[in-house]
Amino acid sequence: MEPRRDDLDLAAELRALRPSPERTFAAALDARAAAGFPRRTHADYSPISSLAARLRRLGPRRLLYAAGATALASIAIATVVVATNNSAPEPVALDSRQGVERPHHVQFSGSIPKTANGPTESSAGSSAQGDTSAPQFSTEVPPSEASADLARGRVPHRDIKRSTEIGLLAEPADVADDSADVFSAVHNVGGIVLHSTTTAGRNTGANFDLLIPSAKLGDALAAFSAIDEVRTRHEATTDITAPTVAIGERLQDSRAKIAGLLSQLSAAETASESEAIEIELRDAHRHAAALRSQLAGLHRRVDYSRVSLRIESGAAAPSGSWGIDDAWGDAGHILVIAAGVTLVGLAVLAPLALLYLLAWLAYRFWLRIRREQALDA
Amino acid sequence: MSEAFVAPATDAPRDGDLAFDELYRSSRDDVYAYAAGLLRDRAVAEDVTATAFERAYRKRSHFDPSRGNGRAWLFGIARNAALDEIRRRSRQAELVSDPVDATSLDAERGELRLILVAALKKLVPRDRELVALKYFAGLSNAEIAAVLGISESNAGTKLHRVVTKLREACDGAP
Numbered sequence: 001m002e003p004r005r006d007d008l009d010l011a012a013e014l015r016a017l018r019p020s021p022e023r024t025f026a027a028a029l030d031a032r033a034a035a036g037f038p039r040r041t042h043a044d045y046s047p048i049s050s051l052a053a054r055l056r057r058l059g060p061r062r063l064l065y066a067a068g069a070t071a072l073a074s075i076a077i078a079t080v081v082v083a084t085n086n087s088a089p090e091p092v093a094l095d096s097r098q099g100v101e102r103p104h105h106v107q108f109s110g111s112i113p114k115t116a117n118g119p120t121e122s123s124a125g126s127s128a129q130g131d132t133s134a135p136q137f138s139t140e141v142p143p144s145e146a147s148a149d150l151a152r153g154r155v156p157h158r159d160i161k162r163s164t165e166i167g168l169l170a171e172p173a174d175v176a177d178d179s180a181d182v183f184s185a186v187h188n189v190g191g192i193v194l195h196s197t198t199t200a201g202r203n204t205g206a207n208f209d210l211l212i213p214s215a216k217l218g219d220a221l222a223a224f225s226a227i228d229e230v231r232t233r234h235e236a237t238t239d240i241t242a243p244t245v246a247i248g249e250r251l252q253d254s255r256a257k258i259a260g261l262l263s264q265l266s267a268a269e270t271a272s273e274s275e276a277i278e279i280e281l282r283d284a285h286r287h288a289a290a291l292r293s294q295l296a297g298l299h300r301r302v303d304y305s306r307v308s309l310r311i312e313s314g315a316a317a318p319s320g321s322w323g324i325d326d327a328w329g330d331a332g333h334i335l336v337i338a339a340g341v342t343l344v345g346l347a348v349l350a351p352l353a354l355l356y357l358l359a360w361l362a363y364r365f366w367l368r369i370r371r372e373q374a375l376d377a
Numbered sequence: 378m379s380e381a382f383v384a385p386a387t388d389a390p391r392d393g394d395l396a397f398d399e400l401y402r403s404s405r406d407d408v409y410a411y412a413a414g415l416l417r418d419r420a421v422a423e424d425v426t427a428t429a430f431e432r433a434y435r436k437r438s439h440f441d442p443s444r445g446n447g448r449a450w451l452f453g454i455a456r457n458a459a460l461d462e463i464r465r466r467s468r469q470a471e472l473v474s475d476p477v478d479a480t481s482l483d484a485e486r487g488e489l490r491l492i493l494v495a496a497l498k499k500l501v502p503r504d505r506e507l508v509a510l511k512y513f514a515g516l517s518n519a520e521i522a523a524v525l526g527i528s529e530s531n532a533g534t535k536l537h538r539v540v541t542k543l544r545e546a547c548d549g550a551p
Contacts, residue, residue, distance in 0.1 A: 010544055013493050014512035019413035021406060025423045032427065033401050037434040371460035375502040 071345075078341040083334060159244045159298065160237050162214055162305035166224055167232035172204040172313040178227050179206045182309060185223035189216040192304070203313075210307040217305045224309060231312065244298045247291055254288040397437045400447045401430060407448075407514040408455045414509030415459050415502065425462050429455035449523035452516060456506075456524055463502075489547060496546035504539045511536055 021029075032038065055063060170178050179198055186193055186208075195209040212220045225233075261281045268274040408429055413422035433454045440450050497505060510516045510524060522532040 007540060007544070009489075010493075010540060010547070011512060013490055014508060014543075015515075017490065017493065017497070018410045018513045019419070019422070021409040021423065021426070022419070025409075025426075026405065029405065029427055029430065033398070033430065033434075037431045039431075370464060371457060374460045374463040375506065 075338055075341050075345065078345070079334060079338045082337050082341060157241070158239055159241045159302045160214075161240050161301045162217060162235070162237050163307070164217070164221065164236075164305060165232070165234040165308045165310075166221065166230065167310045167312060168224070168228040169231040170228045170311050170313050174228065175204045175206055175311055175313055178311050179208075181227045182206075182208055182224065182311075185220060185227070186210055186212070188223065189213060189220045191216075191220060191307075205313055206311040208307075208309040210309060211304040212307050214303055214305045217307075220307065224307075228311070240298055240301065244295065244302075247295045247298065251288060251291040251295060254284060254291055258284045258288060396447070397434060400433075400451060404448055404451055405430075407516075408451065410513035411452065411455060411509045412459050414513040415506050416462065421462055421466070425455065425458045428462075429458045432458065446520065446523075448516065449520045452510065452514065452520070452524045492547050493543065496543050499546070500539070500542070504535075504542065507532075507536055507539050508543075 168178065175198070179196070183193065190213055192211040193208060194211060196207065198206040210220075221233075258281065261277055261284055265274060265277045265281065268277055405426070409422055409426045412425040412429070413419060416422050416425065429451070433451050436454070440447070497508065500508065507521070510521045511518075516524065518532045518536065519529050521536070522529040525532065527535075
């Protein structure tokens with residue numbers, strides 16, 4: 001449709017009313033355009049805004065490279081930290097002196113009597129000749145009992161329970177032979193294999209739960225240490241003198257009570273009286289039997305030491321035999337850690353980024369509404 | 378008034394300073410005319426024009442030719458700057474147009490311009506913005522539609538209504 005002549009005249013008159021910029025303003029703006037539109041206000045030169053301006057000048061591509069490099073560096077650092085923590089040795093030391101917990105203990109310089117048949121501080125060294133990680137036994141002793149015995153001027157008799165954990169490092173092919181050596185060593189000292197498991201495959205290894213006569217514990221540990229490389233070794237002792245003595249005394253009381261009841265029974269004159277004494281006697285026998293059982297258990301704990309032995313192989317292979325398979329394994333391990341670190345980072349950043357995006361969208365929407373409302377004011 | 382500049386994709390501002398410089402030279406006076414027509418304050422219009430070009434210069438790498446040509450993109454930025462200024466100042470000064478030199482024209486034309494100036498003053502800001510975009514800045518209907526975020530036919534309809542209002546004001550003047 002052709003525009004009306006009136007409209008054309010009106011349009012021409014409107015164009016004639018077009019405002020034109022002052023020459024001074026146009027010249028100043030041209031100069032600013034030639035200079036790349038430097039910022040005008042003094043506030044724009046704050047450290048933050050100057051940093052933002054510097055980042056803006058980098059351009060999106062360079063910013064992307066910088067952000068990517070920063071993210072990669074962060075992932076690498078976090079991976080190293082996590083991998084270092086994961087590969088750090090267990091909080092035990094080859095030297096059992098550092099591994100034994102000593103909540104409250106007294107070290108005996110004298111020899112431990114027969115009931116505590118295990119190696120003493122001095123005998124341990126001789127029984128584990130060549131073993132640099134020979135244990136130093138420490139015993140938990142209630143200070144009052146020890147001081148009371150010492151005050152009486154006699155060497156205290158202590159019942160000591162011992163437990164040991166030992167970890168051996170072996171080549172996967174040697175695990176079977178090492179296991180056989182363990183059985184042989186246990187047999188030689190008259191020990192008992194309570195439980196044993198052997199795992200084949202990539203994580204080849206074996207676990208043994210053993211009872212070793214305390215008198216031959218040092219010999220057994222020396223034999224185990226000679227089987228393969230000792231990786232970890234923990235030894236702990238617990239003084240069970242107090243419960244042993246208490247139960248022994250209760251057993252003596254029970255026996256005395258039985259003797260008394262037997263006397264009463266022999267002197268009983270009526271059938272009902274005899275029956276009542278017999279009932280009481282049966283209860284006393286049951287009680288004495290239970291005490292004997294408890295005492296025997298305590299003596300077993302003293303006479304036999306519990307040893308937990310673990311043979312490991314695989315990733316922690318000895319240095320010098322590290323090969324391409326280990327490299328693949330380590331590389332996979334590092335990649336898994338890096339992926340985990342990245343995943344954790346994304347899990348942290350994704351909600352923050354989503355919140356930021358939502359806030360930004362809400363702000364843009366609000367700003368658009370406000371701008372449009374400005375024309376309606 | 379400069380001719381409508383339709384920046385080809387290869388000359389888009391994001392492609393470099395050269396394209397932006399060309400856009401600046403072709404649009405400087407038009408942006409000022411739009412801002413002055415909308416805001417009716419010469420000093421504020423100068424400030425808004427400078428701000429618009431500053432923002433456009435810093436965002437030149439973000440320009441997407443598929444979403445409109447360079448002028449539409451630039452006037453979108455200028456419009457936001459102008460509306461921000463209106464919000465900030467919450468006032469509208471008197472329109473400062475070039476003085477109408479009625480003596481240099483014949484009597485009938487001089488009288489028409491005076492009536493037109495009076496009619497423009499009475500327009501609401503939205504209508505005045507349409508006049509500023511179309512007749513002061515020289516944008517096409519398609520460019521106006523891109524700047525305002527409406528369809529081209531809607532932009533044409535709105536413009537027609539504004540022109541009708543102005544013509545009625547002129548016809549109804551004593």
